[in-house]
Amino acid sequence: MTAADHASPGIVDAHHHVWDLSVRDQDWITGTELAPLRRDFSLADLAPEARAVGVTATVLVQTITVPEETPEFLALAARSDLVAGVVGWTDLTAPDVADTLAGLRTGPGGEHLVGMRHQVQGEPDPRWLVRPDALRGLGAIAEAGLVYDLVVKPHQLDAAVEAAQRLPGLTFVLDHLGKPPIASGELAPWAERIKRLAALPNTVCKLSGMVTEADWGSWTADDLRPYADTVLDAFGPGRLMFGSDWPVCRLAATYADVLAAADDLTAGLSPAERGDVFTGTAVRTYGLTHTAPPGPPRDRLSAPGARSGPTS
Numbered sequence: 001m002t003a004a005d006h007a008s009p010g011i012v013d014a015h016h017h018v019w020d021l022s023v024r025d026q027d028w029i030t031g032t033e034l035a036p037l038r039r040d041f042s043l044a045d046l047a048p049e050a051r052a053v054g055v056t057a058t059v060l061v062q063t064i065t066v067p068e069e070t071p072e073f074l075a076l077a078a079r080s081d082l083v084a085g086v087v088g089w090t091d092l093t094a095p096d097v098a099d100t101l102a103g104l105r106t107g108p109g110g111e112h113l114v115g116m117r118h119q120v121q122g123e124p125d126p127r128w129l130v131r132p133d134a135l136r137g138l139g140a141i142a143e144a145g146l147v148y149d150l151v152v153k154p155h156q157l158d159a160a161v162e163a164a165q166r167l168p169g170l171t172f173v174l175d176h177l178g179k180p181p182i183a184s185g186e187l188a189p190w191a192e193r194i195k196r197l198a199a200l201p202n203t204v205c206k207l208s209g210m211v212t213e214a215d216w217g218s219w220t221a222d223d224l225r226p227y228a229d230t231v232l233d234a235f236g237p238g239r240l241m242f243g244s245d246w247p248v249c250r251l252a253a254t255y256a257d258v259l260a261a262a263d264d265l266t267a268g269l270s271p272a273e274r275g276d277v278f279t280g281t282a283v284r285t286y287g288l289t290h291t292a293p294p295g296p297p298r299d300r301l302s303a304p305g306a307r308s309g310p311t312s
Helices: 043-052 069-078 097-106 132-143 154-166 190-198 221-235 255-265 271-286
Strands: 011-016 055-061 083-088 113-118 147-150 172-174 203-207 240-242
Touching: 011 043, 011 240, 011 271, 043 055, 043 255, 055 069, 069 083, 069 097, 097 113, 097 132, 132 147, 132 154, 154 172, 154 190, 190 203, 190 221, 203 221, 203 271, 221 240, 221 255, 240 271
Parallel strands: 011 055, 055 083, 083 113, 113 147, 147 172, 172 203, 203 240
Antiparallel strands: none
């Protein structure tokens, strides 16, 4: 697949990361399984892989819960012709969260701030999202005109539903399908919780992170299909967006493999619907202005020789 296969505006990758271990440690990268990630990953590493398959804009997402990372990412985005938006982090439970968000919006690169995120998946309280202090912080995000990325596990989806019900003015973006148990092949109770979340109009979902929830060494697109079909049916293409989850995806697949799998999983959609999944939903949801405007509906992506499973 090459960039020449895609008409303007190309593909938007709505979810990727970068980090520099000389700036700060990524303390979540532990153990032998994650050892391939214990190195620096920069935009210079990402850009050739992304552009080779027709990606023309991306959303850079926070990795760790330190306040310094978000302004660094905003400054990076301001210097980049690839990053169209940043999903950052701040302490949602802090009493001055509104002031912090305002400072980020007016600081260097602040026009690239499109959303915020917290690693709720690591919180021991399954109802963390509906704690009074968290709800107050989520309200401040809504008032700032930003969206909120949800990184949760299946057992935390009930609280995500409740939070979205309480804050109808805030758009909630579910990362990685809510991390379903793809490796085991189980659908329940994850699927029912997804349907409840998707029934709320202020929710969107990323078609991302599936390969690392599957068997890293043997997954195929057919292993992912029941989960992709569930979110496609629940949210619809107009509330679904592609994300690579690079470089985490490299544990199980190349960048091209991830895009080829998403292409396969959306093959039954119309060109206009595919235009939503691969471009339009991200542009609308995040209000991306640092990318080309939506163009004509896109036919199915062409990926000659792309694999449907991970590389070795």
